[in-house]
Amino acid sequence: MYDVAIVGAGINGSALAYTLQKEGLSVALFDTAVGAGGSGAAGAFLSPKFLKSSPVKTFINEALDEAFSFYEEVAGELISRYPLLHIAKDERDAKNIRYMKEHDEIEMLHSSPPFIPQNEYVYTAKSALVDAKKMCLRLADSATFFNEKVESLQKEKDGWRLNGSYRAKNVVLATGAYESLLKEPYLEGVLRGIWGHRIDVKSASYRSDCSIHQYVSISATKDDLLSIGATHDVHFRPDGAQKYDFAKGRAELLQKANTTLSLGDAKVIQDYVGLRSGSIDHLPLVGGVADLQATLQKHSVFELKKKSLQEEAYVFHKGLYMINGSAGYGFVLAPRLARLLSRHIVAGEPIDSLLLPSRFLSRYVRRKL
Ligand SMILES: Cc1cc2nc3c(=O)[nH]c(=O)nc-3n(C[C@H](O)[C@H](O)[C@H](O)COP(=O)(O)OP(=O)(O)OC[C@H]3O[C@@H](n4cnc5c(N)ncnc54)[C@H](O)[C@@H]3O)c2cc1C
Numbered sequence: 001m002y003d004v005a006i007v008g009a010g011i012n013g014s015a016l017a018y019t020l021q022k023e024g025l026s027v028a029l030f031d032t033a034v035g036a037g038g039s040g041a042a043g044a045f046l047s048p049k050f051l052k053s054s055p056v057k058t059f060i061n062e063a064l065d066e067a068f069s070f071y072e073e074v075a076g077e078l079i080s081r082y083p084l085l086h087i088a089k090d091e092r093d094a095k096n097i098r099y100m101k102e103h104d105e106i107e108m109l110h111s112s113p114p115f116i117p118q119n120e121y122v123y124t125a126k127s128a129l130v131d132a133k134k135m136c137l138r139l140a141d142s143a144t145f146f147n148e149k150v151e152s153l154q155k156e157k158d159g160w161r162l163n164g165s166y167r168a169k170n171v172v173l174a175t176g177a178y179e180s181l182l183k184e185p186y187l188e189g190v191l192r193g194i195w196g197h198r199i200d201v202k203s204a205s206y207r208s209d210c211s212i213h214q215y216v217s218i219s220a221t222k223d224d225l226l227s228i229g230a231t232h233d234v235h236f237r238p239d240g241a242q243k244y245d246f247a248k249g250r251a252e253l254l255q256k257a258n259t260t261l262s263l264g265d266a267k268v269i270q271d272y273v274g275l276r277s278g279s280i281d282h283l284p285l286v287g288g289v290a291d292l293q294a295t296l297q298k299h300s301v302f303e304l305k306k307k308s309l310q311e312e313a314y315v316f317h318k319g320l321y322m323i324n325g326s327a328g329y330g331f332v333l334a335p336r337l338a339r340l341l342s343r344h345i346v347a348g349e350p351i352d353s354l355l356l357p358s359r360f361l362s363r364y365v366r367r368k369l
Contacts, residue, residue, distance in 0.1 A: 001159060002028040004345065005168035006143065007150045007181065010039035011132070011330050012323045013174035014139035015338040018074065021142035023346045028168060029143035030150050035136040037176045041274030043198060043229050044132040044331035045217050046071075047084055048106060050122070052099045055354055056282045060329050061105075063336040064126065070335035071130055075138045080222055083109055084127035087117045087214040087260065094120035114210050115261070127211055129219050129227070130331050153181050159319060170319040170345055173289075177277035182322070186292055186364035187357065190285070191325055193275040195236040197249035198229025200272075205264030215256035225269055228253045230328070238275065246271055278327035281359075285325045286337045287344060287351045290314040290358040296369075304365040311350075314358050321345065322357055 004020055006013045009031035017027045033040075046067055051057040071079040088094035097120045100106045106124055113123040146166070154161045159169040173181055177193030202225055211219040219227045231249055236242070250268055257263055279285055294315035295304065303309070323341055326333045343349040353359060 002026045002144075002166070002168040004028070004170045004172060005030065005160065005162055005166060006172045006174055007031075007153075007162070008037070008174035008176060008178075009034040009136065009140050009145065010037045010174060010176050011035075011042070011044070011136055011139075011334040012039075012176070012326065012337060013172070014039075014136045015070075015334040016172060016174060016323060016341060017143035018139040019338040019342040020345070023342055025346065027143040028146060028166060029140055030146045030148060030162065032147065032149055034140045034145065035133045037178050038196070038274040038276045039136050039176075039330060040133050041196060041198065041230075041272040042132045042331060043217065043219060043227050044130040044135070045127065045211065045219055045227075045229075046130060046332050047086070047127040047211070047213065047217075048124075049329070050086060050093065050096050050100060052096055059283065059355075060332055063329075063333050066339070067332050067335045068128060071128075071135060075135060078131040078135045078138065079128050081125070081128045082209055082211050082220050083113075084122070084124050084211045084213060085113045085117070086122045086124070087212070088120040089214050097122055114208055114212075119214075129211070129221065132331065135331075149179075150181065155317070170321065172341065173320075173322040174324065176324065177275040182289065184289065184292055185368075186290075186361045189280070190360050191277050191279055192234060193237065194278050194327065195233040195238070195244075195273070195275055196230040196328075197244075197246070197253065197271065197273045198227060198231075199250055199253055199268050200225045200227055200270045201254075201263070201266040201268050202226075203263040203266045206261060206266075212260060214260040216253055218257050218260065226263070226266075228257050229272075238273075244273060249273075276327050276330065277324055279325035282327065283325070283354055284323070284333055284337060285355065285357040286323045286341050287321060287356040287358070288316045289320045289322055290361050291317050292361060292364070295361065301365060301369045304362060304369075309362055311353060311356065311358065314361060
């Protein structure tokens with residue numbers, strides 16, 4: 001019997017496995033491969049969110065410093081620190097950048113960027129690139145890895161049974177946008193898959209030790225390549241009838257990159273594609289999974305519609321948790337989400353209600369019942 005079984009070995013599942021193992025727990029990790037989903041496709045670029053005040057921006061920017069330290073501690077050789085030149089793509093973006101500069105929310109580098117953009121910009125040291133796949137593999141090493149898809153999850157008296165044969169006291173669903181083992185109506189439609197394509201290219205004319213971010217991000221890599229990404233497509237599903245058009249994706253990425261700077265004759269070396277999972281309020285979901293039916297047996301619909309209802313009022317699936325919805329910031333957020341969930345499982349430490357999956361339960365009751 002494992003202390004925790006994690007379903008999904010993307011950056012969220014793998015970072016959680018590492019963090020729980022450091023707390024002394026035994027961890028089983030399940031997936032068809034480590035980094036089989038969105039995490040294997042990611043850049044993975046770590047950078048701040050350039051917005052005016054919002055809970056999403058606050059959460060991402062607070063998580064960023066934690067992410068730098070976490071990855072450096074786990075495997076310093078798999079993270080490269082490059083300065084970032086972030087250029088506004090439109091007037092709304094420019095306003096956000098000006099707001100952050102005026103409120104001293106971003107440390108600017110005093111040296112000159114590789115070129116001076118016409119639009120509003122930020123030149124900062126607060127960015128890095130993580131070797132996504134290798135980092136997931138390194139983190140996943142701390143768990144017992146089972147190379148299989150979890151098809152069944154059954155509740156038992158003292159824990160959970162997975163695929164009929166594995167037993168764990170607790171289960172964490174870290175399945176991204178790929179699969180849902182959860183059948184809770186209040187979570188239906190809360191997460192959506194956003195298909196992304198990025199490319200590694202070799203440019204004959206452009207070389208830089210700086211990451212440039214405008215319509216897409218153009219990041220220097222250790223292999224002297226440029227990582228360009230990523231597209232956003234909310235309609236494409238990899239399991240659907242339509243085949244993905246790689247040529248169209250490449251053309252879109254190169255056209256956007258060339259709007260910022262001239263790459264000259266750029267040769268595509270490799271394509272990466274995958275789904276990110278974004279929530280409808282743009283914040284991730286981390287914490288215990290509330291049981292709608294059991295909660296409705298305990299409270300009337302009238303009570304559940306009250307906005308002031310405390311988290312303790314819900315009835316939870318004992319020992320069932322989730323970590324999901326990091327959208328385009330999965331590598332920035334994973335260390336913090338892993339720490340929050342790990343402390344919650346190990347010591348019962350509360351998680352901010354803004355991040356709890358049950359925030360969608362009261363919303364569901366208010367709208368549907
Ligand atoms: C092209 C692209 C570029 C990106 N660039 C960046 C970037 O620069 N910086 C950044 O921070 N983020 C980036 N992201 C976003 C980031 O990759 C995601 O936020 C992150 O991967 C989410 O991690 P996850 O672990 O939640 O999901 P995933 O990595 O999708 O992992 C979920 C895993 O669960 C597995 N799974 C699902 N169901 C089951 C089951 N039943 N049994 C077993 N396993 C199951 C899947 O196989 C998958 O491996 C990018 C994403 C894409 C697609």
